[in-house]
Amino acid sequence: MKKKLPRREREKLRHRTEMLATALDLFSEKGYHNVSMHEIAEKAEFAIGTLYKFFKNKEDLYKALIMAKAGEYHRILSDVLSEKNDVQTTLKDYISAKAKIFADSVPTLRLYFAETHGASFNIKAGLDQDIGKLYEKLVKQLTSVLERGIRSKVLRELDPYYMAVALEGLTNSFLFCWLEDPDRHPYEANVPVITDMFLNGVLR
Amino acid sequence: MKKKLPRREREKLRHRTEMLATALDLFSEKGYHNVSMHEIAEKAEFAIGTLYKFFKNKEDLYKALIMAKAGEYHRILSDVLSEKNDVQTTLKDYISAKAKIFADSVPTLRLYFAETHGASFNIKAGLDQDIGKLYEKLVKQLTSVLERGIRSKVLRELDPYYMAVALEGLTNSFLFCWLEDPDRHPYEANVPVITDMFLNGVLR
Amino acid sequence: MKKKLPRREREKLRHRTEMLATALDLFSEKGYHNVSMHEIAEKAEFAIGTLYKFFKNKEDLYKALIMAKAGEYHRILSDVLSEKNDVQTTLKDYISAKAKIFADSVPTLRLYFAETHGASFNIKAGLDQDIGKLYEKLVKQLTSVLERGIRSKVLRELDPYYMAVALEGLTNSFLFCWLEDPDRHPYEANVPVITDMFLNGVLR
Amino acid sequence: MKKKLPRREREKLRHRTEMLATALDLFSEKGYHNVSMHEIAEKAEFAIGTLYKFFKNKEDLYKALIMAKAGEYHRILSDVLSEKNDVQTTLKDYISAKAKIFADSVPTLRLYFAETHGASFNIKAGLDQDIGKLYEKLVKQLTSVLERGIRSKVLRELDPYYMAVALEGLTNSFLFCWLEDPDRHPYEANVPVITDMFLNGVLR
DNA sequence: CATGAATGAGGGTTCATTCAT
């Protein structure tokens, strides 16, 4: 039973979604500061005033955009981490999930990294905080998965938080590779490589 | 005997250096687009016109800044990678060197990541190319060190390029940690952790 | 019935016209380079941004100004030259028309001469070409009128193009006189003098 | 006995002349407002400070330039008008002299017209007045030559001032022609045409 | 006396945001 929204409301939501999609495209392509509100409004085929009816200013629009996408992604990854498999499987699934997510949406990826990796210092405001919390939550979940692995004697007795940090670094690094040259460095094909390297290290 | 420069020239160089330092501080704190040339000039205590005598425009100033720092860092790391130690030592030294470098200059670190990790898509133009080449060179060097490790049967027979990518991801990830909370996550203290994790993996 | 334009459009047009009028006054009084866009906006009682909504830059505004006026004048003169009277009458009418036109608008006159007589080398760009063509067309028409006069044995067998050049010089020269001291040298009153001198020369 | 100037003075004069020559080239090519003092200094191979030792500001330099050239030209034309030949000869000589002068120096010609024909409203200041006086003097001389022609019954009983105006218009008009396309409309070759048209008119 | 580094007012232009219709 989802259709409780009156038509008016549904229309509004659709408009909002269109605006966000257009903004994502433009921001991702040209960067926050090189996209004007007029440009967004025009490409989304709305009047500038209408855009401002939906988002109180440019920053707000940007924040809404990032938070929507980040929420979506983190939910997916969170789900993977919540499944009660053995640790090795969970980690492999996590690495794969990250691959699938980003393969779907390159534009978002760029913004996501800009935000989660401090490059966002370009854009003002409390975004850092909000998205930071979201990210922190994910890392915590990952940490507790790894903790479980340690307790079950599958993983070594290293700081599980730092293990999580390491895994994030590993996967992101390969994602950058893929972003720069998707054909030469297909992320998905490298999932086993990443997993293997993480689990076994590089030493013979 | 370096003082062959006439005093006028030395003064000029000092002024240039001061301007660059001020710009670094501001860019690092607020981001390229949120810093105006007037702001830089004022904080550096020069007239706006003087700033433009030294750098033909804002982008040029930014580029000079980035390239100077990036050049410096890459040289240091390159030196470490060139020393003819056994692979394990070299890698440990590399990880340490990265730590020392960045411990010296947080502001630069932020810009450096913004540039080498694509968050720079905010700033236009040829910078990507120039700094990209520099970075590529470094990764290549790292790759050849790892190759050596493989040939000498110290490292496993994995793609050495991907090993390098992994190591970069690992170290950067810990650097971010440190950037966010230097006291709780001292990078230098973690050098052994990183090295160990990279070499041995996390599996028991 | 011309009022098919919606009120909004009519207002816009009126605003544009006001801006152009203000710009004409200022340019004519002080010269292109000594008038700032801010000055124009302020005198026209619009915000600077509004000015830029109508004209994409200063040069564009200037060009719009010149071309509008030049088009108008050349059309009037062209009409006179097209009427099928005998040559002498046509020439007299032409000289008179020039008088009437310019008597109406001294400011424009200044700009017009600046542009048609090369003083415009101060302002860049394609204007020269556009207005040049317009002027050329006019001179051609004048030439063909004079040619007709020659064929009908009313005028001497001189190069008709040079005759046209001579007539232009004659009239413009008197216009300058008038511009400098309108009371002492009323152009209109001199129309017979000019006509007579052109037709009969000064020799007894 | 001209060498009374000490060497220092002579050098200074030479420098001044070089500066003026460079400025003339640049102004003529690009227009007053599109040439910077630095540009002049650099092209003349002097320091900017030196330029300012010779001319107290840009306007002053421009004025010095114009006045020097205008003075020179007007002197030549004045000499022609002072010779005691019959009117027709004098007029023909005058037209020829104008040709010779300008053939020598196209750059100056452009500036000269900009100044004597009101296009100079671009540049501020008292120049108008000074050069205006010079020009007025010339026209007066021309007028008195024509007056003489009338008194001696060679010329018709028209207002001699207006005759002068007419002659100026005629010659200038042909000069413009020549400026635009020197090959197709050689001024010198047209001296007889101009003279003839002025004296005899175009009527059969 | 020549030099050229330094100055800063002022110019052209953009764009986030408002508000009358």
Next chain:
DNA sequence: AATGAATGAACCCTCATTCAT
């Protein structure tokens, strides 16, 4: 509710001019 004309602060940059060396 939707529109888009109007706004003006703020930006990047130029260049005439000064003055310590």
